[in-house]
Amino acid sequence: MTMSSAKIECVLRENWRCGESPVWEEASNSLLFVDIPAKTVCRWDSLSKQVQQVTVDAPVSSVALRQSGGYVATVGTKFCALNWDDQSAVVLATVDKDKKNNRFNDGKVDPAGRYFAGTMAEETAPAVLERRQGSLYSLFPDHHVEKYFDQVDISNGLDWSLDHKIFYYIDSLSYSVDAFDYDLQTGKISNRRSVYKLEKEEQIPDGMCIDVEGKLWVACYNGGRVIRLDPETGKRLRTVKLPVVKTTSCCFGGKDYSEMYVTSARDGMDPEGLLQQPEAGGIFKITGLGVKGIPPYPYAG
Numbered sequence: 228m229t230m231s232s233a234k235i236e237c238v239l240r241e242n243w244r245c246g247e248s249p250v251w252e253e254a255s256n257s258l259l260f261v262d263i264p265a266k267t268v269c270r271w272d273s274l275s276k277q278v279q280q281v282t283v284d285a286p287v288s289s290v291a292l293r294q295s296g297g298y299v300a301t302v303g304t305k306f307c308a309l310n311w312d313d314q315s316a317v318v319l320a321t322v323d324k325d326k327k328n329n330r331f332n333d334g335k336v337d338p339a340g341r342y343f344a345g346t347m348a349e350e351t352a353p354a355v356l357e358r359r360q361g362s363l364y365s366l367f368p369d370h371h372v373e374k375y376f377d378q379v380d381i382s383n384g385l386d387w388s389l390d391h392k393i394f395y396y397i398d399s400l401s402y403s404v405d406a407f408d409y410d411l412q413t414g415k416i417s418n419r420r421s422v423y424k425l426e427k428e429e430q431i432p433d434g435m436c437i438d439v440e441g442k443l444w445v446a447c448y449n450g451g452r453v454i455r456l457d458p459e460t461g462k463r464l465r466t467v468k469l470p471v472v473k474t475t476s477c478c479f480g481g482k483d484y485s486e487m488y489v490t491s492a493r494d495g496m497d498p499e500g501l502l503q504q505p506e507a508g509g510i511f512k513i514t515g516l517g518v519k520g521i522p523p524y525p526y527a528g
């Protein structure tokens with residue numbers, strides 16, 4: 228079998244501090260993403276190449292589409308509704324009220340419209356933080372929150388299998404991609420197991436997305452790559468290297484979801500690293516992968 232050759236292009240070089248949570252919005256031909264420490268949600272129009280930004284009052288770690296219009300985002304320890312036109316964020320629910328040093332990290336909406344997101348202790352440096360302070364939650368369409376488990380180090384990438392029967396999840400400092408049985412009706416998860424253990428040079432697993440063949444793409448923080456995994460065999464199928472080491476997350480987008488977008492970070496890099504990697508913190512587009520992705524699910528509440 229021959230692998231199609233991928234082409235990588237830095238489409239946005241505004242050098243975000245920690246780009247994360249890329250989401251394709253088909254209706255506007257745009258890529259949404261966040262810059263966590265800058266407290267900004269960004270929307271890059273792929274046709275005009277213009278970026279719009281909304282700044283919120285706390286670190287914003289993920290953004291998602293909302294069925295009724297606008298967006299939802301995880302801001303600090305709050306699930307918020309984001310109105311792009313008047314730049315307002317309305318709190319829908321708050322978590323971890325007893326953990327003042329916590330914030331949300333990665334989040335994504337499930338196929339039934341629930342917004343899943345996990346928390347972590349705030350870092351003093353990348354991957355340096357008080358351990359086991361995080362939990363995984365979801366915000367249901369009626370705005371109630373369910374908690375799945377605690378003891379999480381860095382709650383990160385998540386997605387669902389194409390048949391909606393498996394939930395894939397990454398706690399970064401476990402260096403593992405895990406799977407749970409998923410009950411789409413109730414939103415319950417069970418039977419946690421590991422489907423892939425990262426190799427040393429792959430570094431820290433961060434954001435993740437699924438493709439139309441049911442294979443997982445994981446961005447490797449400090450690894451400068453995205454890897455494609457077969458969750459059924461536990462084998463890595465492909466490695467695509469990027470010109471920056473702090474690759475944070477990935478999603479499919481563009482025409483028919485045939486392009487992959489990868490976010491990256493510059494926070495935590497020393498001056499020498501920044502000189503060697505001028506595109507650190509940029510947004511990358513990968514074409515020619517030969518496999519497509521699926522549209523993001525919108526929050527149903």
Ligand SMILES: O=C(O)[C@H](O)[C@@H](O)[C@H](O)[C@H](O)CO
Pocket residue numbers: 245247263332333350352353354355381382383399431433448475
């Ligand atoms: O974007 C995230 O998921 C975290 O908020 C980041 O800080 C890094 O990815 C983390 O440091 C890697 O372990």
Ligand SMILES: [Zn+2]
Pocket residue numbers: 247332333383384433434475476
């Ligand atoms: Zn992440």
